[in-house]
Amino acid sequence: MRQYYEAYDERYKTAHAQGVSWMETQCTPIVLDMLRKYCPDPGSKILEIGCGEGRDSGPILAAGYDLLATDISPEAISYCRAAMPEYREHFARLDCIGQPHEGSYDFIYSVAVIHMFVLDEHRMAFYRFIKEHLKEDALALICTMGDGAAEMHSDIDKAFELQEREHSSGKMMVACTSCRMVSFVTFERELKDSGLQIVEKGITSSMPSFNHLMYCVVKRAE
Numbered sequence: 001m002r003q004y005y006e007a008y009d010e011r012y013k014t015a016h017a018q019g020v021s022w023m024e025t026q027c028t029p030i031v032l033d034m035l036r037k038y039c040p041d042p043g044s045k046i047l048e049i050g051c052g053e054g055r056d057s058g059p060i061l062a063a064g065y066d067l068l069a070t071d072i073s074p075e076a077i078s079y080c081r082a083a084m085p086e087y088r089e090h091f092a093r094l095d096c097i098g099q100p101h102e103g104s105y106d107f108i109y110s111v112a113v114i115h116m117f118v119l120d121e122h123r124m125a126f127y128r129f130i131k132e133h134l135k136e137d138a139l140a141l142i143c144t145m146g147d148g149a150a151e152m153h154s155d156i157d158k159a160f161e162l163q164e165r166e167h168s169s170g171k172m173m174v175a176c177t178s179c180r181m182v183s184f185v186t187f188e189r190e191l192k193d194s195g196l197q198i199v200e201k202g203i204t205s206s207m208p209s210f211n212h213l214m215y216c217v218v219k220r221a222e
Contacts, residue, residue: 127194
């Protein structure tokens, strides 16, 4: 039985069957900014959790980083491999909640993934995965949708239900998926409880997809 947080696979399938990508192609500016700031060596070993259709992994691979870009969605991985055949081996399916993974990394980043996890147990498992796969003194960038104050969550029982959504190509019936927005107070508490220490935090944006993205750069707590 599929988990509610796997519903994005259906959304990708719907868009791709119509010959379009679901997300916009603009990269998330803060990702490359933080890589250059905290992990400037292009030979560094990088992990992306939730690559989607390759919005951020494409520019990072082009910059020469040794990136493993992962996503729980088989459709997303197939899409990225077809779109970037020269980097095919850098894309792999990974369920960071329920699948073991070998390897440790100099930098891990994840954009708009943690807010897909509604249940506390899944959110904590996500943070735990990051902590367990960071090299000593390595850093991770976690970005989540939110303005720092608002809190809400969707009904996980409706994650696979179809709903009409606006798309640049027109209206589209897609899977509802899941979402949980938290305040900075909750975000920081979760990180602390997971054994992660905040190095830098703030609010940024990634237009046109996200007006507000909360972010934290973290390391394993001492």
